[in-house]
Amino acid sequence: MMSELYQDLILDHNRAPRNRRVIEHPSHEADGHNPLCGDQIHVYAVVRDGIVEDVSFVGQGCAISTASASLMTEALRGRTVEEAEAIFQRFHAMLTDDAAIEGFPEDGLDKLQAFAGVREYPMRVKCATLAWHTLHAALAGDGRVSTE
C-alpha cells in the first residue's frame, strides 16, 4: 500500500522538482498555504492568448505536495487555461470522488495517475492539491489561497 503512495515517480519529483524556479514577470501568481502543516508555496504562470506558456513554483513542503507541484507544472505547460482548469477538476476528483477513479489514461497526463493512492489517505489530499488550488487561484486573479 505504501509503495502505491510513495511511488518512484513521486519520490523522484520530490528529490528533483521540475520547474521549481521564480518567473520574473508572470502574468499570474498566487501564494498557497496549508495551515495544517505550515507548507507554503508560490505559483507563477505566464498566460498568453489563453495558453499557459510557462508555469513554475517555489516553496517547501512534504514529498506529496512537492511532487504534485512539480508534475503539475509539467502537465499544464502548453495547455489552454480551460484545459488546465479541466485537468485540475479531474485531478481533484481522482483524489476525492469515488465515482471518478478512471484518472488519467491519456498520454501526457498519465503521470498524474501516480497520485491515485492519496485517496487512501484523506488527510493528505490537501498536500496533493495545494499547488493546484494555488494555480487555480492565480488564474482566477486571487493572490492568496489557503487549504482551510
Place this chain on the structure above:
Amino acid sequence: MALAALESTREQFPILKETIRGKRLVYLDNAASTQKPDVVIDTISDYYRHSHANVHRGVHALSQRATDQFEHARRLLQGFINAREDAEVVFTKGSTEAINLVAASWGRTFLQPGDRIMLTEMEHHANIVPWQVVAQQTGAEIIVVPILDDGSLDMEAMAKLLDERVKMVGVTHVSNVLGTVNPILEITQMAHAVGAKVLVDGAQALGHLRMDVQAAGVDFYTMASHKMYGPTGIGALYGRRELLDAMPPYQLGGGMIRSVTFEKTTYAALPDKFEPGTPNIADAIGLGAAIEFLSPRLEDAHHLESELTLYTHERLSEIPGLKIHGTAPGKAGTISFTMADVHPHDIGTILDSEGVAVRAGHHCCQPLMARLGVAATARASLALYNTREDIDVLASALRRVREVFGL
C-alpha cells in the same frame, strides 16, 4: 510487581485490539489524546442508561442521582490535585476553555496598561492567543521566557525578566512538543515574590505525574480530561478561592445566578458562578471514572513511562539522520523528532501504513517551531499502556521511512 499490574491494565483498553491497515495498532499519539479504558466507557454508558437527568434543579430522584454523581466527580478531581475545597474546581470544556476563562475574566478585570504577562517560548497556542487578546484589550504587554537548547526553560532569563510589572505568568507544566517538565514550585515562588499570579497549563501533565496544586503554590491550573484517559469535551479549571471569588463570570446564563431582575443580577457562589447552562454531566462523571482508574496507577505509570522514554530515545538515536527535539533532564514521554529532510507528514503517513499512530505538524506551537528552526516535527507520545514492543515497531517503521526515501 508494578509493570505486571500495568500489563493487565493494557487489556482494559478495547481500542488497542484494533488493527490498522492490517497491522497491530501501535498508538503513540497520546499527547494529542489518550485512549479510554472500559471503566470510563462503561461509566458514561451506565450513566445514560440509569442515572441521567439535569443536575442541580430537579426535585425528582433521577436529578438527585445525576447531581450526586456529577458532584462526586468534582470531588474526585479536587482530591486528585489536592485542591483545598471542591468549589475551587470549575468544570470547563477542556484546558483551552479554562485558560480562556482566566484570561478573559481575571485578565480583563485586573490587568492595566503597562502590566506584563509572562509566557514561555514552549507554550501551546492555547496559552498564547487568549493572552494576546486580553493584552490588546487592556494595554498589557506580553514578554516571553526563552528555552535552552535542550528544551529546558531558561530559568536565569526568567529571573531577569521577572519584576513588579509582571502580573501573570502563564506556563505549561509539561511541553506538548519537547516533553520538558517545568519546575512549577520554583516558578510560583519566583513569581509570587514579585506579586505575580501563576497559571499552569496542566493539559499534558495530569495523566502522567502527580500534581498537588497547594504544595506547588499555583494560582490557576488547567486540566484536559481526554489526555488523562477520560472523555473528550470536559476539563477543569482549578483556581484559588480568593481569586475566583474576585473574578466576574466568564459566560452568563442559567444556573449561575442567585437572583435576576431586569435591573440587576447577583451571581451564584463558586463553582456555579463559572458554570452557566447545563454542564457536560456525563463526561464529567466519565472523568471521575478516569481519575479513579488513573490515580492508584499513577506512580507506576510515571515510572514505566520514564523508562520507556529513555528506551525510545535510545532506539531513535540509533537511526541515522534522526534528530530528537527536547532532551531536558526528567522529561516526560513526549518525543518530537525530525529525520534528515523528510517532511514530518511523510513520516506520519509511512508510520501509519505500519500501524503506528504518531502526530506530525507544528503541534499548535508555531513560536516553538521557529525557535527549533523547523516547520514541523513528528511526535511519538507515551501512555501507561505502551510497551517496549511498541517502540521497537516504531523504530523499524522509521527505518522503513529511510528505505522509502532512499536515505
